Structures are given as C-alpha cells and as structure tokens.
Amino acid sequence: MTKTAVIFSPVYYRHNPGKSHPESARRLHAIVKELAKKEAAAQKNWNFVKPEMASVEDVELVHGIEYIKLVEAVCRSGGGLLDLEDTVVSPESYKVALYAVGGALKAVKLVLKCDFQNAFALVRPPGHHASKYRACGFCxxxxxxxxxxxxxxxxxxxxxxxxxxxxxxxNGTQEIFYETSKVLYISLHEDPYGFPGTGFAGEVGEGEGEGYNVNVPLPFMTADDVYLRAAKEIVEPIVAQYDPQFVLVSAGFDGHFSDPVGNLSLSESCYQKVFELIVNLTSKTACGRLVSILEGGYNARFLGKNVAIALAAIDGVSCNIHSKFRKSSRSVKKRGEKVIEEVRKIQKKYWAI
Ligand SMILES: [Zn+2]
Known part of the structure; x- marks a missing residue:
C-alpha cells in the first residue's frame, strides 16, 4: 500500500492576494518542484491525489453562513481586503478556498477508509487564523x-x-474549540504579543474544554534546542494521556530561521525531528491516523525543502538532510526554559507532566 496521500491540485495556484503578498502561489510551486525531485529519485512512498470542492454545508461545520456569503460576495465583486490588515482575496479565491477545505476533508476521508495510512494536504489559502465569522492572517x-x-x-x-x-x-482554531474536550488543541508558537494577540500559556479552555487547550508561547528567535525540549516535555506526555483517536497537524513552516514572516529560528532537521515525534505519537495513540494540512511558510525555497522533509518523516523514507542543529542564544534559552516551566505549572492541574 502506498503509505501517504499528498492532496494537491493546480487550482490552489489561483488564489492571488497580490504580487508582493507573502502568501503567494510561489510557495506551492516551490513545494511541487521539490517533490518532483524526490519523485525522480524514487525517494518516496506517496501518491498525489486530487481534492474535491467542499460544499457550503461542509464549510458551515465551522463558519456562519453570513460570513461564507460575505467571502463569496467580495470575491465576486473583484476581490479586496477581508479584514483590516492583510487578508486579501481575488475573484477566484472563494472557489480555491472551497477546494482547500475539500483538500483537508479528502485527506481525512482517505485515511478513514484506510486507502492511505496518512495524508498531507498541500492547500492554500491557509486556515488556522480564521474563526467562525472572521478572516484573519491570510486565512x-x-x-x-x-x-x-x-x-x-x-x-x-x-x-x-x-x-x-x-x-x-x-487563534481561530483555539476559539472554535475553546469549550470542548473533543478536541485537544496544542500549539507551539512565537510570543503572540504582537500577532495574533492570543496564545498565552494561561489560555487553557473553558467549561467542558478547560484543560484541553495548551499554548507554548516561545520567545522570538527560539531555536531547535528549546523547541524540541518543549515538544518532548509538554507535547509528548499530554498527547499520550489524551490518547487521541485521530491526529491533525496544522503544518506551518514559518518557524524556519530564514522565514520573512515568522520570528523563530528553527532548522530543517528540527522539522524532521518534530514530524518523527508526531509519527511516533500517532502510531502509539491514534492507530497511525495522521493528516497534516499546510499552513504558513513564506521563504519558498526552504518551504519546499521543509515540506519534503516532513513528508519523508511521515512516509518513513530516509531523507538526506545536512542542516546544522541550531542553538538558542543564552538569553533566549533562559526565557524559553522559563516559558516551559510556566506551561508545566499551569497544565499540571490537568495532566501528569
Ligand atoms: Zn504562521
């Protein structure tokens, strides 16, 4: 059995937020180019699968109909800004966004049917900043x-x-599942003080959802050492105890040191280790049911490389990576360790960590 489905269609190139916008089609072109190299070298155990367009009913699983209609209307009128910042749409963006949702759903359905063991949806526009009634952060x-x-x-x-x-x-994903225990949301991210303004360690969920929201807000310029420590000491034990039935990954790669938008300092080999850890956790808890969905990553050249690396980890194929392990500076390390301690203190109320 081919192990991994890579969901992709050229339709994803057709969302155009503007020439100088970081969330451009160049990102996917770079990924496809990198994957073609792996294909030529037979370093793969994945197959491309085309997505279907999601229905409005599918999108309504999360979003209000008024908001869905608004996105459609702005696109139909020629496009423009959807928020007060930088989420821009072009005439075809509504249709492309329906295909992005359709790509994520296709990935999930293929894994549920056991047609593939896992899947990676190479979609755009990204999604994790969008909330029920609001576009945000290119999503x-x-x-x-x-x-x-x-x-x-x-x-x-x-x-x-x-x-x-x-x-x-x-922020969108957190808000949507803040009051349920049916989704455990765990996020490792840069200090959210500037953008998006949420994601602090004390945000733990509410009502039935209390204890099912885990934020690890790392200092700017955090490198591999502290990031992997947070993954090992916070993510690993909490996921093992939650024992998920299905694992979804918001797979953004803008934490790479070269990224023009993100403010972390991670290497390619850090992504390899993170995805190896995810695969390992998923095989122990969710019968290997794993779907990754592309989010950010704005240095196109490295995005292609990092997706190929993640895919190799998921796919179980060896990947020759020669990137240097990156260490945080002394002051970043000290602040990062303080954050891990703070998260541990807060989450100790809910999990044995
Ligand atoms: Zn991002």
Whole structure:
C-alpha cells in the first residue's frame, strides 16, 4: 500500500492576494518542484491525489453562513481586503478556498477508509487564523477545524488532537474549540504579543474544554534546542494521556530561521525531528491516523525543502538532510526554559507532566 496521500491540485495556484503578498502561489510551486525531485529519485512512498470542492454545508461545520456569503460576495465583486490588515482575496479565491477545505476533508476521508495510512494536504489559502465569522492572517476558512468538526460530527470521534506547529498561534482554531474536550488543541508558537494577540500559556479552555487547550508561547528567535525540549516535555506526555483517536497537524513552516514572516529560528532537521515525534505519537495513540494540512511558510525555497522533509518523516523514507542543529542564544534559552516551566505549572492541574 502506498503509505501517504499528498492532496494537491493546480487550482490552489489561483488564489492571488497580490504580487508582493507573502502568501503567494510561489510557495506551492516551490513545494511541487521539490517533490518532483524526490519523485525522480524514487525517494518516496506517496501518491498525489486530487481534492474535491467542499460544499457550503461542509464549510458551515465551522463558519456562519453570513460570513461564507460575505467571502463569496467580495470575491465576486473583484476581490479586496477581508479584514483590516492583510487578508486579501481575488475573484477566484472563494472557489480555491472551497477546494482547500475539500483538500483537508479528502485527506481525512482517505485515511478513514484506510486507502492511505496518512495524508498531507498541500492547500492554500491557509486556515488556522480564521474563526467562525472572521478572516484573519491570510486565512479564509479554517481547513483544519472543519476537518476536526467532520470527524466529531459525522464520524462520532470523541478525541481529536490538533497539533499546531506553525510559527504563529492558531487563534481561530483555539476559539472554535475553546469549550470542548473533543478536541485537544496544542500549539507551539512565537510570543503572540504582537500577532495574533492570543496564545498565552494561561489560555487553557473553558467549561467542558478547560484543560484541553495548551499554548507554548516561545520567545522570538527560539531555536531547535528549546523547541524540541518543549515538544518532548509538554507535547509528548499530554498527547499520550489524551490518547487521541485521530491526529491533525496544522503544518506551518514559518518557524524556519530564514522565514520573512515568522520570528523563530528553527532548522530543517528540527522539522524532521518534530514530524518523527508526531509519527511516533500517532502510531502509539491514534492507530497511525495522521493528516497534516499546510499552513504558513513564506521563504519558498526552504518551504519546499521543509515540506519534503516532513513528508519523508511521515512516509518513513530516509531523507538526506545536512542542516546544522541550531542553538538558542543564552538569553533566549533562559526565557524559553522559563516559558516551559510556566506551561508545566499551569497544565499540571490537568495532566501528569
Ligand atoms: Zn504562521
């Protein structure tokens, strides 16, 4: 059996937020180019699969109909800004965003049917900043949240993990699942004080959701050492105890040191180790049911490389990476360790860590 489905369609090139916008089609072109190299060298155990367009009903699993209609209307009128900052749409963006949701759902359905062991949805626009009624941070519809809601509402799953490794806090995803225990949201991200303004360690969920929201807000310029320590000491034990039935990853790569938007300092080999850890955790808890959905990553050249690395880890194929392990500066390390301690103190109330 081919192990991994890579969901992709050229339709994703057709969302155009503007020439100088960091979230451009160049990102996916670079990924496809990098994957073609792996294909030529037979270093793969994955197959491309085309997505289907999601229905409005699918999108309504998370978003309000008024908001969905608004996105459609702005695109139909020629495009423009959807928020007060930098989330821009072009005439075709609504359709492309429906395909992005469709890509995430296709990935989930293929894994549920055991057609593939796992899947990676190479979609754009990204999704994790979008909330029920609001576009934000280049995101229109929250692809990963819709996939999680599908698992809960249509397949009766009781425990879904969303692990967010994008450099930024997934404010939309957190808000959507803040009051439920059916989704455990864990995010490792840069200090969210500037953007998006949420993602602090004390945000732990509310009501039934209390204890099912875990934020690890790392200092700017955090490198591999502190990031991997947080993954080992916080993520690993909490996921093992939650024992998810399905694992979804908000797979952003803008924490790479070269990224023009993110403010972390991670190497390619850090992404390899993180995805190896995710695969290992998923095989122990969720019968290997793993779906990764592309979020950020804005240095196109390195994005291609990092996706190929993540895919190799998921796919179980060896990947020759020669990137230097990056260490945080002394002051960043000290502040990062303080954050890990703070998260541990807060989450100790809910988990044995
Ligand atoms: Zn990001």
């Amino acid at each position: 229109l519809f929250n692809n990963v949240a819709i996939a999680a809601k599908y698992l809960i509402q249509k397949c009766d799953f009781k425990r879904v993990l969303i692990l967010d490794v994008d450099a930024h806090h997934g």
